[in-house]
Amino acid sequence: MKSISTFLLLLLFVPTVVSQMNYSFYEYSIDFSQPGKTHVNYWHATGFTPGELLFRDDMQLTLDYLSAIPNSGLVHIRPHWMLNLVGSRNAGTPEATYNFDRLGAAFDELVSRGLKPIFEVMGFPAITWETGPGEYDAAAQSQRNQPDQWIPDFENMEDVRLWYDFVKEMTTYLEDRYGVEELKTWYFECTNEPDIHNHFWSYGIPALLNYWDATSEAIKAVNPDYQFGGPGTARGVSDEFKAVLAHCDTGTNVITGEQGAVLDYISVHRKFLPYVMIDRELECIEYIRENHPRFKDLPFWNDEADPMAGWSRSYWWRPHPWYGAFVIQSVDAHNRLLIDSAGVNYQMLLNDNGFMGNWYHRTQLARFLNTDETNEEVRFWLFKKPVLTVMTMLALGEGNRYDVEGYATTREHVIVVPSRTPSNEIVLLILNKPEFGPVHNNWVSNRHITPEQKVLHDPHGANLTLNLQGLNFEKPVLRHVRLDELHGYAHGAWRALGSPDSLSADMYRVIAAHMDPVMIDQRQTDEISTLHLQLPPSSVSMVIISDAHNNVSHSTPEIRSINDYSGYNGEQKKFIRWEQMPGMIVRYHVYASYDGGEYHRVSPYPLFDLGYLDVLPDGVSEAEYRIEVVY
Secondary structure (H helix, E strand, C coil): HHHHHHHHHHHHHHHHHHHHHEEEEEEEEEECCCCCCCCCCCCEEEECHHHHHHHHHHHHHHHHHHHHHHHCCCCEEEEEHHHCCCEECCCCCCCCEEEEHHHHHHHHHHHHCCCEEECCCCCCCCCCCCCCCEEEECCCEEEECHHHHHCCCCHHHHHHHHHHHHHHHHHHHHHHHHCHHHHHHEEECCCCCCCCCCCCCCCCCCHHHHHHHHHHHHHHHHHHCEEEEEECCCCCHHHHHHHHHHHHHHHEEECCCCCCCCCCCCCEECCCHHHHHHHHHHHHHHHHHCCCCCCCCCCCCCCCCCCCCCCCECCCCCCHHHHHHHHHHHHHHHHHHHHHHHCCCCEEECEEEEHHHHCCCCCEEEEEEEECCCCCEEEEEECCHHHHHHHHHHHHHCEEEEEEEECCCCCCEEEEEECCCCCEEEEEEEECCCCCCCCEEECCCEEECCHHHHHHHHCCCCCEEEEEEEECCEEEEEEEEEECCCCHHHHHHHHHCCCCCCCHHHHHHHCCCCCEEEEEEECCCCCCEEEEEECCCEEEEEEEEEEECCCCCCCCCCCCEEEEEEECCCEEEEEECCCCCCCCEEEEEEEEEECCCEEEECCCCCECCCCCECCCCCCCEEEEEEEEEEE
């Protein structure tokens, strides 16, 4: 396969050489001797629909990848329609009983991996004891099986009380299954986007407010420390957004009879490019501050903070480094413009991209699914996209963040996110994300960048000078990791192989070897006060600076789990997850022993993540693994 890899790199190199003729110059300064600001991960979440996907092998491998991000860099998962997994007898009557087995089995897939639900109390129990696959539209947004469900009349107080009883019983079931302390780490949220009537809520505002009271009070009756919020609206300051806030502030609670209702956090959905997203979120925040000032300090969420709606529409930039740079730019914009400048208590910035789909869908991994109906198991390949790999880069920068001087505008596209970790390492996340016009053209899919977009995007390379003060390292070591069209770009590797629809194990290995950012520089120096970096359009660099005198642990990390899956052609795959080594930022190699033989390295390069998918050679029946730490 060496010839294929060489050919691939040659193909990918050609467009980059041309664009380097148009680089602009930037110079920024960072003083690490100044007090930093706490850099808490509030972007550690994703979502998808429907929740029953949790029973599929391909979604479970997706969860393995998410749970392998270091520092719990992605921990909260927000699936739709979870209540559709509940069965019942005599639903809608005081004699109702409920079957929560499938709901618990679905949540088990999250909890067993250390992931935490954002539990939208969304959907309705089936009127049968055993539940089967739900029926949804093509994008799994609108459900189509409502005649087979108990859907309360939320303007009828008898039904509202029955719903309260149902939610209380369900919350008690979850508490018994997982324990109080675990449920305190979850979030409960109202039904999704109640102001999108054709998809999610068609019962009106009075019914929504009664649903809100019955749901939230039932959860709080089990434990007042459990967190409930919303309204998760999609249309900004919509009628539903206003109504929920007013009700929670001064309305009459239909369960308690008292003034006001539960509101532990406020969530909205504002899907735009980062700086426009900030403006749209501020519209909601200013409405809260002006009309409901007692809520002004509540945690604020955007838990569908994507560039655009429509996860299943196809666009060229979704497998591209541009989308990865979008995530970091969005985090930086929220740091500077909402948290620092506007004083917002920002708690959740969720990219709703946990779906399963192809390269061009709004997903974190690209899936190649063998749909041969004679297969007894799900057979598939998954490839990480840059939008997932940047979650690792962001997670490694936790600690204290610092201000950057020298931006020409507060809405720059060449950005540095500097931080100092608890182990006293400096992490610089540096991106160049030029715009290319609208991310969609009247919702028409385009899997290839258009000539008009190329004219706007390709000329904007950056020559960046960084002046660094206050590092205080005696013998600094610099590591430079890069993500761009030449590094960490699996989609480009797939295209270089001819964009095949069906992949052999060898082809999988070639493409998978391009899934992670690449170490392009590692050296020790006497002093680092100035860095010079060249950033091609749509690229992310991570520069890690540490002291050479710090000790790196070379102990063997403990393996947490090994999960088995089937490849596209029935190959045996094993996903290995291991414990993170404390202290400095390190990488890991994976070694395998097949059928009792000698151990040899199977990971093609050192990994920052805490997980690896090994495709076993033909004829191998058993495998054992060990992990080694490298700097």
